[in-house]
Amino acid sequence: MKRVYNFSAGPSMLPLAVLEKAQKELPDYKDSGMSVMELSHRSGLFTDIITEAERLLRELMSIPDNYKVLFVQGGASQQFAMVPLNLMKNGKADYVNTGSWSKKAMKEANKYGQVNVIASSEEENFTFIPKIEADMIDPEADYVHITTNNTIEGTAFREIPDTGNVPLVADMSSNILSEDIDVSKFGIIYAGAQKNIGPAGLTVVIIREDLIGNASDICPTMLDY
Ligand SMILES: Cc1ncc(COP(=O)(O)O)c(C=O)c1O
DSSP states (O other), rough: OOOOOOOOOEHHHEEEEHHHHHHHHHHSSSSSSOOOTTTTTTTTHHHHHHHHHHHHHHHHHOOOOEEEEESSSSHHHHHHHEEEEEEEEHSSEEEESHHHHHHHHHHHTTSSSSSEEEEOOGGGGGGGGOOOGGGOOOTOSSSSEEEEEEETTTEEEEOOOOOTTTTEEEEOOOTTTOOOOOOGGGSSEETTTTTTTTTTTTTOOOOOOOGGGGGOOSOOGGOOO
């Protein structure tokens, strides 16, 4: 067998041991007589899989009890819309423009409310991360959005900005689980799984409980956290 070394950001390589275990279990998952792909997504066996995945993620990231972990579809790109649809109560949010993915997040949010760019490195080709000071943040903003690792430009926040009472929302698609982070500093962390966690098709959202239940009237039911 010849395995390719794939160094691209994602979808990334999975450990061979994981692939081999999946291969071995595929025709008959845990004596169910069917593969994991054929199991009902509402069955007890599948509930066990998702419960264990959540338990492990909580352990790895020391996720506090007042945060929910959601496994959703639509990629990290869908969060560009879900975040404003769920959080924009005052209709405005602060964004830090540090690269191509931040710009995409801003473009989408702009459909649902006012996007204020409080700092940007675009004029210098996204070669640095601007420093975020407390007085740059609008206290009335519904949230502050950052992209913690700029996959295309190769820059990363080394210091998590203190946004006070304004919830900090972070796209961590390309650095989640690569370093210790203090989850309690964030209102929402989201990440597509395909870079640092697993195969494409799954998105992880870690959300502080008080931010759930405030979706705007136009938010589709399936996009309401
Ligand atoms: C920082 C960042 N955000 C968002 C995305 C988009 O993710 P998805 O393809 O899951 O929508 C990517 C990469 O694909 C990314 O690197």
